[in-house]
Amino acid sequence: MDRRDALRLFSATAALPAVPDLLVLGRRLHERLTARPALRTLDPHQNATVTAVADRILPATDTPGATAARVNEFIDLLLTEWTPQEARARFLAGLADLDARARAAFGKAFVDGGEADQVRLLIVLEDEALRLKEQPGPHPEPFFRTIKYLTMYGYYTSEIGAKQELHFEIIPGRYVPCTPLSAASGPPGGD
Amino acid sequence: MAKVYDAIVVGSGMTGGWAAKELTEHGLDTLVLEAGRPITPAVDYVEHVPVWEKRFRGLRDRNAQLANQPIQRECYACDEWSSKFFVDDHENPYTTEPDAPFLWLRGRQVGGRSIMWGRQVYRWSDLDFEANLRDGIAVDWPIRYADLAPWYDHVEEFVGISGEPLGLPQLPDGKFLPPMELNCVERVVREALAKRFGRERVLTIGRVAILTQNHLGRAACHYCGNCERGCVTLSYFNSINSTLPAAQRTGKLTLRPYSVARSLMYDKKRTRVTGVRVVDAQTKHDIEFHGRIIFLCASTLESARLLLLSATPELPNGLANSSGQVGRNLMDHVMGGGARGRIDGNLDKTDTGRRPNGIYVPRFRNLRDGPKSPFLRGYGYQGGGDREHWGRGVDQAGFGADFKRAMRDPGPWHFSLYGFGECLPNHDNYAELDKTKTDAYGIPVLKINCRFGENERAILKDASIAAAEMLAAAGAHDINPFVENNPPGKTIHEMGTARMGRDPKTSVLNGWNQAWDIPNLFITDGACMASSACQNPSITYMALTARAADHAVELLKRREL
Numbered sequence: 238m239d240r241r242d243a244l245r246l247f248s249a250t251a252a253l254p255a256v257p258d259l260l261v262l263g264r265r266l267h268e269r270l271t272a273r274p275a276l277r278t279l280d281p282h283q284n285a286t287v288t289a290v291a292d293r294i295l296p297a298t299d300t301p302g303a304t305a306a307r308v309n310e311f312i313d314l315l316l317t318e319w320t321p322q323e324a325r326a327r328f329l330a331g332l333a334d335l336d337a338r339a340r341a342a343f344g345k346a347f348v349d350g351g352e353a354d355q356v357r358l359l360i361v362l363e364d365e366a367l368r369l370k371e372q373p374g375p376h377p378e379p380f381f382r383t384i385k386y387l388t389m390y391g392y393y394t395s396e397i398g399a400k401q402e403l404h405f406e407i408i409p410g411r412y413v414p415c416t417p418l419s420a421a422s423g424p425p426g427g428d
Numbered sequence: 429m430a431k432v433y434d435a436i437v438v439g440s441g442m443t444g445g446w447a448a449k450e451l452t453e454h455g456l457d458t459l460v461l462e463a464g465r466p467i468t469p470a471v472d473y474v475e476h477v478p479v480w481e482k483r484f485r486g487l488r489d490r491n492a493q494l495a496n497q498p499i500q501r502e503c504y505a506c507d508e509w510s511s512k513f514f515v516d517d518h519e520n521p522y523t524t525e526p527d528a529p530f531l532w533l534r535g536r537q538v539g540g541r542s543i544m545w546g547r548q549v550y551r552w553s554d555l556d557f558e559a560n561l562r563d564g565i566a567v568d569w570p571i572r573y574a575d576l577a578p579w580y581d582h583v584e585e586f587v588g589i590s591g592e593p594l595g596l597p598q599l600p601d602g603k604f605l606p607p608m609e610l611n612c613v614e615r616v617v618r619e620a621l622a623k624r625f626g627r628e629r630v631l632t633i634g635r636v637a638i639l640t641q642n643h644l645g646r647a648a649c650h651y652c653g654n655c656e657r658g659c660v661t662l663s664y665f666n667s668i669n670s671t672l673p674a675a676q677r678t679g680k681l682t683l684r685p686y687s688v689a690r691s692l693m694y695d696k697k698r699t700r701v702t703g704v705r706v707v708d709a710q711t712k713h714d715i716e717f718h719g720r721i722i723f724l725c726a727s728t729l730e731s732a733r734l735l736l737l738s739a740t741p742e743l744p745n746g747l748a749n750s751s752g753q754v755g756r757n758l759m760d761h762v763m764g765g766g767a768r769g770r771i772d773g774n775l776d777k778t779d780t781g782r783r784p785n786g787i788y789v790p791r792f793r794n795l796r797d798g799p800k801s802p803f804l805r806g807y808g809y810q811g812g813g814d815r816e817h818w819g820r821g822v823d824q825a826g827f828g829a830d831f832k833r834a835m836r837d838p839g840p841w842h843f844s845l846y847g848f849g850e851c852l853p854n855h856d857n858y859a860e861l862d863k864t865k866t867d868a869y870g871i872p873v874l875k876i877n878c879r880f881g882e883n884e885r886a887i888l889k890d891a892s893i894a895a896a897e898m899l900a901a902a903g904a905h906d907i908n909p910f911v912e913n914n915p916p917g918k919t920i921h922e923m924g925t926a927r928m929g930r931d932p933k934t935s936v937l938n939g940w941n942q943a944w945d946i947p948n949l950f951i952t953d954g955a956c957m958a959s960s961a962c963q964n965p966s967i968t969y970m971a972l973t974a975r976a977a978d979h980a981v982e983l984l985k986r987r988e989l
Contacts, residue, residue, distance in 0.1 A: 294827040302832070311485065319490050359827065367825060386822045389835075393818050394485040399478065402836060403818075407476050412651045412781035415612035418837065419776075 278316040285348045291388040300401045311391035331380025433459040436719035441540020443953045443973040444725035445667025450977035452680035461687040464536030473658025474509045482508045503533045505544045505656040519868035523875045530876040531917035542666035544656040547637045550963035551600040566853035567929040570939030579971035587665045588643040591635030599790040606640045607633045611779040613813035613841040617902040624901040634785040637665035653782025691738040707869045721948045728954035732925035748943035755859040757924040759851040759960040762884040764912025765891030766846040769904030786812035803886035807849035847891030850962040878916045923954035941976035948989040952976045
C-alpha cells in the first residue's frame with residue numbers, strides 16, 4: 238500500500254455518515270498500511286517460528302531488531318528464489334526439528350514457549366553447532382548456524398540495520414585513516 | 429562512394445579511448461567501433477544504490493547468474509550492481525580443453541572493462557623490459573623504459589594517479605597526485621617491515637587511478653567505496669569519464685555502439701587494411717567501414733580473434749600472421765599466494781569512509797643486483813589492514829541483546845598480503861578459432877589453450893611463504909598462509925597474443941605497435957605484450973597506445989602509410 242492508497246482511505250472516512258466506529262476503522266487502516274507481501278515458501282507457522290528465532294538472535298534494544306527489519310521476509314525470499322533445493326529442504330526440516338525439540342523440552346511448539354524456554358533451547362542448538370565445527374571432515378551446516386547467518390545478514394543489510402545499528406553512510410565524503418572508535422560514524426568496509 | 433575515415437579504432441575501453449583521444453586531438457577524423465551498448469552514467473552508474481535496495485542484498489541473483497553468466501560470475505565485481513557490465517556467456521561463448529579451464533571475463537559496452545577495472549597503476553622498469561633478453565625466453569622487447577617514460581608521464585597527467593613516490597628502480601615513480609592514506613594498522617606493519625627488511629621490502633599505499641583532489645574537471649573521490657559500479661563524480665578513470673569526452677570535444681569523433689567487428693578488409697596489392705566489416709548487433713546486418721589506418725583496441729583475445737577471422741585464401745592463417753605468433757604466448761598474472769594474520773592492539777581506533785584502494789608491496793625477488801631465487805621473475809603484493817565486522821559473530825557463541833551490542837563495534841584488526849606474480853610467455857599457451865562454434869552474431873569463437881607452468885606455481889608458493897614471514901615480522905598472530913589454485917584468466921590481465929618484437933619472423937608487431945606485415949595496422953591493447961611483468965598492466969597499455977598513435981600520425985604526415 239502506498240501513500241496515495243492511505244490518503245484515499247482517509248478521505249473515505251471523511252465521507253462516512255454519523256458515528257463511524259473510528260477504532261475499527263483505525264485498526265483496519267493500520268492492518269492495510271503494515272500489510273506484508275505474501276510469503277512464498279514459509280507457511281504461517283514456519284514464518285512465526287523464523288520470526289521468533291530471529292528476534293531471539295537480534296532483539297529490539299535501543300535500536301529495532303530482526304522483526305522490525307523484516308528478516309523473516311528476506312529469509313522467505315532467499316528460500317524461494319536463491320537457496321538450492323537441498324539446502325531449502327534442510328532448513329525446513331530444521332524448523333520442524335526445532336518444534337519437536339521444543340515439545341520435548343517444554344511441551345509446546347517453539348513459538349508458544351516463553352522467552353526463557355526459547356533461549357534455553359537455542360543455547361543447546363548453538364552448543365551442538367559449535368561442537369560440530371570442531372569435528373573434522375565435511376558436514377552439512379547445522380540449522381542454528383544457517384538461521385543465525387541468515388538473520389544477521391538480513392538484519393545488517395536492511396535499511397534499519399545498516400542505518401540505525403551500523404550508522405552506514407552512503408557517501409562518507411572523506412577517508413579518515415585512524416580515528417578513535419568512539420568518533421567513528423560506522424564500521425569499516427562492507428557495502 | 430563510401431566515406432573513408434582517417435582512422436578506425438576497434439574497441440572503446442581502456443586503450444580504445446586513448447587511441448580515440450590522441451588521434452582526434454591530432455585532427456584525424458576517427459570512427460570508434462564498439463560491439464556493446466552505450467552507457468549513460470546518469471542511468472547506468474549505480475554506486476550509490478544501497479544494499480537494502482538490491483533484491484538479494486548483495487548475495488547476487490544466483491539462479492540468473494548460473495543460467496546466463498556461469499563464467500562471468502567468477503569475477504568479484506560481477507555482483508548485483510555491476511553484473512550488467514559483464515557479458516552474457518551464452519551470447520559470447522568460447523571453448524577450452526576440459527582439463528585447462530580459462531576464465532575470459534569480459535565487458536562489452538562503451539567503456540569496455542575500463543568501467544569495472546581494478547584501477548591499480550604501476551609503471552614497468554627495465555628490469556621488466558630486459559627480462560626476456562636476460563633469461564633467453566621468448567623474444568626481446570623492442571623498447572626500453574626510456575622509450576615509454578615520456579608516454580607514462582603523458583597519460584598519467586591526464587588520468588590522475590594518486591600515489592607515493594618511493595625512488596625504487598624496479599617500480600619507477602610517476603606523476604602523482606597526493607597519496608591516499610594508510611590506516612592505523614597498515615602504518616604499524618609498514619614500520620615493522622622497514623625495521624626488519626629495510627628498503628628490501630617496502631609497504632606503500634596502492635597507486636590508483638582515483639583522484640585525491642579535483643583534476644581536469646573531475647572531482648576528488650568521496651569514498652563511497654565501489655568504483656566498479658560507476659562514479660557519478662567521475663573520480664576514477666575510465667574511458668567514458670575521461671578519454672572519450674576529450675575525443676568528443678575535438679568534433680572529430682564518431683562513436684558507433686552495437687558494432688561487432690567480424691573481420692578486417694585487406695588490400696593484398698598494397699598490403700594495407702582498408703576497413704572493418706561489422707555486424708550491427710541490433711539489426712544483425714553486415715556493414716563495412718573504411719579507414720586509412722586501423723587501431724585494434726578490442727582486448728587481447730578479441731584483437732587476436734579478429735586477425736584470425738580475417739584470413740583470406742592467400743593468407744589462410746589470418747592477417748598480420750606471417751610469424752605464426754597471432755594468438756600465441758597468451759599470459760595472465762598468477763595470483764593468490766599470500767597470507768593473512770591478526771594484529772593485536774589498536775582496538776580503540778578505526779578508519780571511516782570506504783577507501784577503494786589497499787596497500788602495495790613492490791617486487792623484491794630477483795632484482796638486478798640482489799640474490800637470485802629458484803624461480804624466474806617475481807611478484808608484488810596487494811592487500812591491507814581491516815577490522816572484522818558483524819560477520820565474525822556468525823561463528824562466535826552468543827545471541828541476544830548483549831551479542832547485538834557487541835556486534836555494533838568492529839572486531840580485531842587483520843592484515844592481508846595477496847601476491848600477483850609474473851607469467852612467462854609460452855608458445856604452447858594460445859588461442860585459435862574454434863570453427864565448430866559461433867557466437868550470437870554467427871562469428872566463429874575462440875578456443876583457448878592456456879595453463880600455468882612450474883615457474884608460476886613456484887612464484888605463488890614463494891609469495892605465500894614470504895607473506896607469512898612478513899606478517900610474523902609485523903607481530904601478527906594466527907598467521908594463515910595460502911596458495912590458491914586460480915585458473916588463468918581470473919586475474920583479468922590476459923595479454924601477449926600479438927607480441928611486439930625486433931624480428932618480423934618471430935613477432936607480430938614492431939616497436940611502435942605496428943604490424944610488421946601491414947604498416948597501417950596498429951594493435952595497442954594487451955595483445956602487444958612480449959612479457960607480463962607482475963605489475964597491473966593497464967597504464968602500460970595506455971602509454972603504448974598514446975605512443976603508437978603519435979607515431980601513426982607522424983607516418984601519415986610523411987605519407988608513409
